[in-house]
Amino acid sequence: MLTIGLLLFVMGALFAVLSGAAFLLNRFIVGYAILLSAHLSVHYSNDYFDTDADRYSKTTLFTGGTRVLLENPELCRFSKWFALFLMGVSLILALLFSILFSFSVLFLLFVLIGNLVGWYYAAPPVRLAYRGLGEIATMVIFGLMVPGLGYLVLMERFTRGFLIFVFPFMLYGLALIIAVQIPDMESDHLGNKNTVIVRKGRRFGFLVIGFLLSLATLSFLLTSLINWLPAVIDLRVIALLSLLPLSLGIQGLLTQPTERAPATKLVTSALSSTLLFIFMINCYFLLLVNY
Numbered sequence: 001m002l003t004i005g006l007l008l009f010v011m012g013a014l015f016a017v018l019s020g021a022a023f024l025l026n027r028f029i030v031g032y033a034i035l036l037s038a039h040l041s042v043h044y045s046n047d048y049f050d051t052d053a054d055r056y057s058k059t060t061l062f063t064g065g066t067r068v069l070l071e072n073p074e075l076c077r078f079s080k081w082f083a084l085f086l087m088g089v090s091l092i093l094a095l096l097f098s099i100l101f102s103f104s105v106l107f108l109l110f111v112l113i114g115n116l117v118g119w120y121y122a123a124p125p126v127r128l129a130y131r132g133l134g135e136i137a138t139m140v141i142f143g144l145m146v147p148g149l150g151y152l153v154l155m156e157r158f159t160r161g162f163l164i165f166v167f168p169f170m171l172y173g174l175a176l177i178i179a180v181q182i183p184d185m186e187s188d189h190l191g192n193k194n195t196v197i198v199r200k201g202r203r204f205g206f207l208v209i210g211f212l213l214s215l216a217t218l219s220f221l222l223t224s225l226i227n228w229l230p231a232v233i234d235l236r237v238i239a240l241l242s243l244l245p246l247s248l249g250i251q252g253l254l255t256q257p258t259e260r261a262p263a264t265k266l267v268t269s270a271l272s273s274t275l276l277f278i279f280m281i282n283c284y285f286l287l288l289v290n291y
Helices: 002-018 025-049 073-100 105-119 134-155 160-181 185-190 196-200 202-223 235-241 243-255 260-289
Strands: none
Touching: 002 025, 002 134, 002 160, 002 260, 025 073, 025 105, 025 134, 073 105, 105 134, 134 160, 160 196, 160 202, 160 260, 185 196, 196 202, 202 235, 202 243, 202 260, 235 243, 235 260, 243 260
16 A cells, blocks of 8 residues: 555645645655655554454455465564654654754654654554544544655645545545455454444445545545646646546445445445556646646
């Protein structure tokens, strides 16, 4: 899932450029290094703290964990401490970034909060994913903090236009985490994860995903009527591109598969379409930057 982090970061940075910020390669590279370290930290920490739950799961393209620690338990200690090391790297880079480019301490605080949310997604004593709060955490990280970091490193502050723009992506973040939970319903239940799908089932999950993706497309269309975004960006184009993930969302809404195999197949297609959608937004933004 590192790819989706890169795509969202680039999207935020390109939105900043279209909003009038200068593209500074040194800021972009260091900013992404901050994100990459944090993102890798989350992967290692989740693998460590989800070991018990993952022993019941089956690995798919997007779900089920890596099972590396289950097959190589001698790496457990390394995984935990390497996650902490990577978090430290992310924070040190954020501190250096703030000093070198004269950023407010709020930038460092933003990075710190992102790292802590990633760590405590599965780590005790908070364990957000085990207390019914994993969905909210993912929604904020996916929709605001990752593209927000790409935006901040170039623009230096959040603007009303950016916050309006990323609202639909918070909906995509919520849809994404619910989709990821669908194949793992049985294993998450056995692993004591308190997820929406464990509580409500797969049918409910597909209903919610369809609703969220529909609301996101509608949000793009409604926002296109407001003159608070850079004039060069036509949100109707993004609304048109959003029909790709929406079509999979509607398919899930209509079919609502409850068996793991067909549900997993549909989820894989839906998540792949979301990745492609964000990639296409970046392509559209690049065309506008070079126009």
